[in-house]
Amino acid sequence: MSHLRKYPDQEGFFGKFGGSFIPPELEPHMAAIRDAYLRISRSAPFINELKHIRKHFQGRPTPVAYAGNLSEKLGGAAIYLKREDLNHTGAHKLNHCMGEALLAKHMGKTKLIAETGAGQHGVALATAAAYFGMECEIHMGEVDIAKEHPNVTRMKLLGATIVPVGFGGRTLKEAVDSAFMSYLKDPETTMYAIGSVVGPHPFPMMVRDFQSVMGFEAREQFAEITGRALPDHVVACVGGGSNAMGIFAGFIDDEDVALHGVEPHGTGTELGQHAATISYGEEGIIHGFKCLMLKDAEGNPAPVHSIASGLDYPGVGPEHSFLHESGRVSYAAVSDEETLNAFYALGRYEGVIPALESAHALAHAMKLAKDRPAGECILVNVSGRGDKDIDYVVENFGDGAGRPLI
Incomplete structure (x- = not known):
């Protein structure tokens, strides 16, 4: 089944x-x-x-596109983007x-x-x-x-x-x-x-079911533009985890496809410095469901931090908790600084400004690409566009000029 x-x-x-x-x-x-x-x-x-x-209203399907300039800069595996930033309202x-x-x-x-x-x-x-x-x-x-x-x-x-x-x-x-x-x-x-x-x-x-449209679209589109049946890796950011479960749904039964969920590591490992729930959490109940969650000393939901407002949640979807425990999905965490570099890099090299949430997934994919051989392909879910973030980023971190983005 x-x-x-x-x-x-x-x-x-x-x-x-x-x-x-x-x-x-x-x-x-x-x-x-x-x-x-x-x-x-x-x-x-x-x-x-x-x-x-x-x-007729959302403008689906959203495309899958090859990030050729970024892939060439990185060397190694090729990066493809599922462009949910082009969905009406700018996100999944x-x-x-x-x-x-x-x-x-x-x-x-x-x-x-x-x-x-x-x-x-x-x-x-x-x-x-x-x-x-x-x-x-x-x-x-x-x-x-x-x-x-x-x-x-x-x-x-x-x-x-x-x-x-x-x-x-x-x-x-x-x-x-x-x-x-x-x-x-x-x-x-x-x-x-x-x-x-x-x-x-x-x-x-x-x-998950409503979001699975992303995964089933991406599966068909990837095969069409590459001539390959499946990508080697699928990468998505995880806060609560809807964009990740949506794109994972198209590949979850394919054991040859490695699935990667990417959490926010923020600025450090202490409570209140990150929102890496799977990386540091334990079993608990929050908002009516049981999942892995970050707890303070009294067992209550801990304070969290992420540069991306959509990821700063002390719990995570129960299906992600299960997929972590089963080993089907690998979960990693990237820092605010790595996220910012990915945010700037996609704009400079591909003409796409991603949401800070999506930039977490891209940051992990960029590291993964460097470590994987040139024949492999990585599909990244660009779950949203960065229009909402540009004022905050520029006011607090500048326009990225002079940063070593790769």
Whole structure:
């Protein structure tokens, strides 16, 4: 049986990770979402409408492109890019947001609510809400609002209500807390559209399934442009992990393809200096699901840091936790400094400015390319574009002039 059919089980577990650990009053609402998803998402009207949206609104399929200049500079293996930055709204997030919003429409919901870190999920959900004529409420930490101001403006222009979150670390974890508290007030008319492969069942499964379009597209496109059946390596960044699970889905049953998840190592190894959950975490329960997570001395979610707002989360998707434990995916971590070099390099050598989140994956792929022979191919998921990050990067780190990028 294929991995995607086998996992999760009926209770939402990937091995020992996942499940649904939620207040009793939410259980019937989660069950209703699960049952609706399993029933509606497999119906011809839903599938056909989502296909139409992907082609005529999102602009899918997004291309796979050879990064020839960068590959030549690095030597070794060739790097190919899955260009999710060319998806409408500039990131992969719209793939599951349109799916979740379409499901909400079929369920009779009138409002969408979510958290956002870097703002890409918030922009995508606000876009989906506008498309379907629904209300939209986005919770965002005050730190991220300051870092990702262009996306805040975009959400407002799309008609979303922004709820600044000012408690705790004022970043993604607290935004999730705030959004859940708001959702609890009215789960009847509201759909909580979780922004990654995290949360209680069925969200890790549902978001993965909607995002798998990337992997299946990339598999076909890679073969078409290279004449080879499969890449040797597939690389994606991992915070919660939706872009990674989406592209991994196209290759996960191919044992000859090495899968690499890349976490943020930030500025150091101490708690609060990184968000490398798989590298340093332990089993725990956060936001209604069991996963590997970073804990403080009291066992609570630890403070985290990443230059990329979309990766600074103290947990990780349960499927990633399972794939790490099983050994099917190799997880590594790259620093803020390595990420910045990759961010600048892709712009200078390929004319593509990636999101800081995506630059984590590229940084690892660049190191991998140097170590692998010229005959090998590395496929990198460029999960988003860097428009949202350019002001923050230039103001804090300059334009990259004089940096040894390779």
